[in-house]
Amino acid sequence: MEGTDSNIQTMGKEELIKAVIAKHEQYIATYTAEFEQLAKTVDTRNSELESGVKKSTEADVSQKEIAEEKKNMYADAVIKELEALKESLGSVSQDDVSRNRKDIEKIIAEVKDFNSQKKDDTFEDKEKLYNAAADDIEGLDTDAGKAKEIRANLDNAFEACKVLYGILEDENAKKAQMKAAAEAAAQKSPAEAKSDAKRYEWLGRRILSHKDALEYWKGI
Structure with missing residues (x-):
């Protein structure tokens, strides 16, 4: 029991x-x-919350800088490889060589446009430029290994671009939240x-x- x-x-x-x-x-x-x-x-400027928000913002800035540096690095590598390829063609004026040179110049322009950062650029704009450059690289009349190497660097640049625009989207969302919060707070007595x-x-x-x-x- x-x-x-x-x-x-x-x-x-x-x-x-x-x-x-x-x-x-x-x-x-x-x-x-x-x-x-x-x-x-609520006004939390004097609370520990401010510190947490500040750290979060600093982390976003750091990640954004890293993503942008990666994008620039890989895009620059693509451009250098294409310029070297163009230079290897020399000044031969044969139709097929001339056509290949123009194709390379077109891709260089696309990659430069892809890598530039205009204020109104959207991720969709960058994606279109990436797809155009990727398709043109596939059609290049060059060694398959070289084309694959160029494409790999372009792909890496695009992956960094996706990360960058993801961070920018988060930043814009936070700004919108802060604006809405400020407006709501302003309406209170x-x-x-x-x-x-x-x-x-x-x-x-x-x-x-x-x-x-x-x-x-x-x-x-």
Whole structure:
């Protein structure tokens, strides 16, 4: 009987702990949802949130620079290879050689346009230029190995371009969110803004408190 009583007590304790853990998890989820919503409008310039946002922005800038450098490096390699190929043709005026020279010049122009960064350029614009250059490289009258090497560098430039435009898209989305948040905050009265700020800070403290409690109960 003692063994049975002990099992019942143990099960009761486990169920109790599970219930407490579930309660804390529910509070964390509820408070976090409200906290994140308020974070869009509350003035958090003096909070730790500013530091996190700043670090995120700095990371985006760093990744953008790396992607742009990779794109430039591979695109420059393509152009140099094409120019060397063009130079190897010399000044022969035979029709097939002349045609090949013009094809190379066309690809160089496409790659330069692809690698330039105009303000209104979209990823779709870059993709069209990449596809055009890739198709033209395939049609070049040159050694298959050389064409493959040129195409590989172009592909690498395009992959870096995709990463770059992905970062730019994220940046634009963040700017739009910040603008919307600023507009929403501007529409609130000072009293409402102050109330939201207090609620925001309270939620932050409660979330941390429940996380500490959750960690404790999970460790039992």
